[in-house]
Amino acid sequence: MMGPLLVGLYVFVLSVFVGFEVINKVPPTLHTPLMSGANAISGITIVGALYTAQTADVTVSNVLGCAAIALAMINVVGGYLVTDRMLKMFGRKG
């Protein structure tokens, strides 16, 4: 019972450090795109949503799962597209 939890905690703590190292010292120009890009990544919860909507029946879990998939996809698609829109503008020279 403690096995997977402990592994999960190790992964969690190490990933937080990786996150800090990777994003450290981001230039101010990128604050908004970084925030919206990171925000899109939090849509990863869609993986969990997929687990809960795997049968064809009309059940509470499927309806909730479908809603969760839709919400997570808004987060993912909206987040990546809007970040790309912003970054495209930074690429142009005035």
Next chain:
Amino acid sequence: MSDTRAVVVALIYLLSATLFVFGLKRLARVRTARQGNTISAVAMLLAVVGTLVELNLVSDYRWIVAGILVGSAVGAILAVRVPMTSMPEMVAILNGFGGAASALVAISIYWVDVAEPGKAGTLASIMGGSQAVTAFLSVLIGGVTFSGSVVAYAKLNGSLPGRPILLPGRHVLNVALLVLSMAMGLFFAYGIGDPVRGAAMMWGLLAASLVLGVLLVIPIGGADMPVVVSLLNSYSGLAACATGFVIGNNLLIISGAMVGAAGIILTRIMCDAMNRSLPSVVMGGFGGDSSAAATAGSQEYTSTRSAGAEEAAMVLEAARKVVVVPGYGLAVAQAQHAVRELGDLLKKRGVEVLYAIHPVAGRMPGHMNVLLAEADIPYELLWEMEKINPEFRDTDAVIVLGANDVVNPAAMTKKDSPIYGMPILEVHHAKTVFVVKRSLGAGYAGIKNELFEQPNTMMVFGDAKKVLQELIGELKQLSS
């Protein structure tokens, strides 16, 4: 699931996690940012593909396809339509959707594992203790993220007033609600053996978390929303992490933790730039508390001078060096293209034009950079606060466009000011300062701006875009 497929799925997840790390790393550098975002999107696609492979034999895809189609369409429409000036509220609301999704996943898993099979026994005995606890944390954090983001969205787009809304005894109320949610969660995980009552408790927990999210954000003033949005961004990552613990998926834990870290880094940058501590932001009330009310008595301005566009144009024409200071007013007036036109016109006349960016100008970190980039102003001309402050002494004219608190010299001189100690753009050192503003109203901190009374300051009243267009017209006349 066959062993081979399990290994393939695990490797897909590993590749996805690796690409998320690379993507974020590249996203944090100007040259590679766009590529980084694409890499991260590919990682997300791999994650979804990996999960579908994992589900393969047992699945009927109709609910999944429906959810993906609806969500993608709504997301794409939002992303294409949103104007750059509304970017802060867009990020806030997308973030809320992510949090809501995590909360719904946890609730849905309860139905899959417990309610629908009609199993008796506590959640902890059915799912395992750590899964049961993280399931309730996922609902709690996800719910707070959702309703908090909705309030932040409403404050940013003006459907709720930006000033802090202070309920009596709110700190006690919040703590009580948090303790209640925790108790409900633990009872739900360990105390309830009956699926029907468990389900009721799950909805109760969701309701409590939604109320808590509203109460936490509503007392925080509009100027502090950048901090709130980055903090909520961090929460949505943690909610995804909690979901990862529930379903035992390391990919969710890894990417959620990195989002959490990114949110914390941005939150800290924002707090430093405003010289505020995170606890003081989170406690709320800034801009409407007693200290600001006390200074309200001395709000009236006694000796401001105002100028028209013609006068301003003549000064600008004679200048060698002009610095533009954009603020939230620029975003409201959608004046980014007019700024560019004025800059081009001045440049043609041999005037050096720079743009001074305060770290918290606008309603989101980096908001001004995005707007000016939209108008094709090269980012080499956008100077950060530390770099441009020494330049002001040698600057002939400054144009402050809808910025207020970030150019208030009281932050340097008046110890009793609520913004004392906040780093500011030292525009008051310039020879002439034009402040383009609709009225003498206070900024978000709710205090008087001493800059407006300085002898070298001239107020140009009006909407930023209209004033800029008048200036452009006058400059064109002067040259003909």
